[in-house]
Amino acid sequence: MKRILIICGLFTIMGCTNNENLNNCIQSLPLNITTDLNNPQLINVLVPGGYVSLSGGSKGILLMNVNGDDFVAYDKLCPAADCNTPMVFERGIVLKCTCDDSEYGVGRGIGGAPQTEGFVCPAIEYNVTKRGTSLQITNF
Numbered sequence: 768m769k770r771i772l773i774i775c776g777l778f779t780i781m782g783c784t785n786n787e788n789l790n791n792c793i794q795s796l797p798l799n800i801t802t803d804l805n806n807p808q809l810i811n812v813l814v815p816g817g818y819v820s821l822s823g824g825s826k827g828i829l830l831m832n833v834n835g836d837d838f839v840a841y842d843k844l845c846p847a848a849d850c851n852t853p854m855v856f857e858r859g860i861v862l863k864c865t866c867d868d869s870e871y872g873v874g875r876g877i878g879g880a881p882q883t884e885g886f887v888c889p890a891i892e893y894n895v896t897k898r899g900t901s902l903q904i905t906n907f
Contacts, residue, residue, distance in 0.1 A: 792888035793846055796825055797906055804900040812838070816859060821904075826853035828893065828904065829862060833875045840904045841879055842891035846871065854890070862890050 800823050804813060809830075811817045818831040825844040832838055841862055843853035850866035857863050861870040861882055870882040871890035879890030896903045 793844065793891060796842065796844075796891065798824055798828075798842075798893055798904060799906075800828070800904045802902050802904070804902060818856060818859075820856075823904070824891070824893070829854075829856050829873065830895070830902070830904070831873060836897065837875055838895040838897060838902060839873060839875060840893040840895050841871075841873055842893065844891060845869070846879075846881075846888035846890055847886050 800821070802809065802821065809819055812819045812830055812832045815832055815835045818829060820843070821828040821830055821840075824842040827843045829841045829843055830838060831840070843855075843862065845852075845854055845864035845866055847869055848864055848866040850864055852865050854862040854864050854871070856873075857870075860873065862873055862879070863870045868883070869886045871879045872882050873879065873890070879892045881887060881889060892907075893904050894907050896905070
């Protein structure tokens with residue numbers, strides 16, 4: 768029994784990761800935007816997988832329809848580089864920082880995770896709440 772506890776303790780210690788690098792990441796920025804899905808500028812976001820770029824946030828916001836009813840939103844600010852250019856949405860699955868070619872996954876449950884080796888800071892994700900035809904985009 769004692770051996771099992773020691774082995775479990777070792778696995779727990781070895782499984783811990785250092786979050787020190789994440790402390791240096793940009794935190795979500797203050798944001799509170801409400802928009803209406805009946806707005807003709809949002810026509811592309813009405814279908815699953817559809818997306819639009821909105822003004823707001825630091826460098827603009829990518830708003831994406833996940834499955835018809837759920838939406839995700841990301842700031843287009845490059846997380847790792849001092850970059851004046853907003854990230855671009857590519858291949859329907861990633862935001863790409865053109866200053867350093869780093870890529871960040873988008874979608875439900877992905878949380879802007881870096882997809883490029885050596886990068887630890889995620890893209891800034893905002894909370895999207897749908898009420899009828901209204902979408903409210905806020906920082907968490």
